[in-house]
Amino acid sequence: MGDTGQPAWGAWLSSLEQGAPPGEAMENALCWLLKATAAQVAILFLPDPSGEQVEFAYVAGERADELRGFRLRPSESLIAPTLLNREAWRYCAETYQEPIGAIATGIAVPLPSLPQSALALLNRDAPFEDAHLALLEQMATPIGAAAAPPADADPAGAARARPPVAPGGCRNDWART
Numbered sequence: 001m002g003d004t005g006q007p008a009w010g011a012w013l014s015s016l017e018q019g020a021p022p023g024e025a026m027e028n029a030l031c032w033l034l035k036a037t038a039a040q041v042a043i044l045f046l047p048d049p050s051g052e053q054v055e056f057a058y059v060a061g062e063r064a065d066e067l068r069g070f071r072l073r074p075s076e077s078l079i080a081p082t083l084l085n086r087e088a089w090r091y092c093a094e095t096y097q098e099p100i101g102a103i104a105t106g107i108a109v110p111l112p113s114l115p116q117s118a119l120a121l122l123n124r125d126a127p128f129e130d131a132h133l134a135l136l137e138q139m140a141t142p143i144g145a146a147a148a149p150p151a152d153a154d155p156a157g158a159a160r161a162r163p164p165v166a167p168g169g170c171r172n173d174w175a176r177t
Helices: 010-017 022-037 080-085 130-147 155-160
Strands: 041-047 054-061 089-097 101-110 118-122
Touching (some): 022 054, 041 130, 101 130, 118 130
16 A cells, blocks of 8 residues: 555556546556456456346456457356355366466456456466455455446446447556556
């Protein structure tokens, strides 16, 4: 924490509060997570309008452009325990999972305010640590609040109107410094 009492990752939240486009704020948060954890991919899973699938709504890191917008049933996801049972998920094994590619390590937490949603990090050179889990849990509440549709919005319409994210992800200088 800096001298303002704000966590280091709070810059993206402040930008959202100051009117930055939500897509840009989410991208900044995911890019910051990549740097802070040495993960290769960060994904924000959100329910699609039908409620039957989850969407890779925001993605940063390797293959971000390819993965963004992909949808699958929660039960078919490697992070099914998080999406369906609201449990933290950890993974550390050599396996091949499409469409994400070779996943060696992973960690995910549910977003408290949204059912069938999760914040996930994939692939780092070593297994994810307890500190990474704590960081994801800490960030899940503000990210979930930022990703949730307004209380008076039509949930299906709000999900379809998700703000775009710049191609390639992680373009902001502060996220890479």
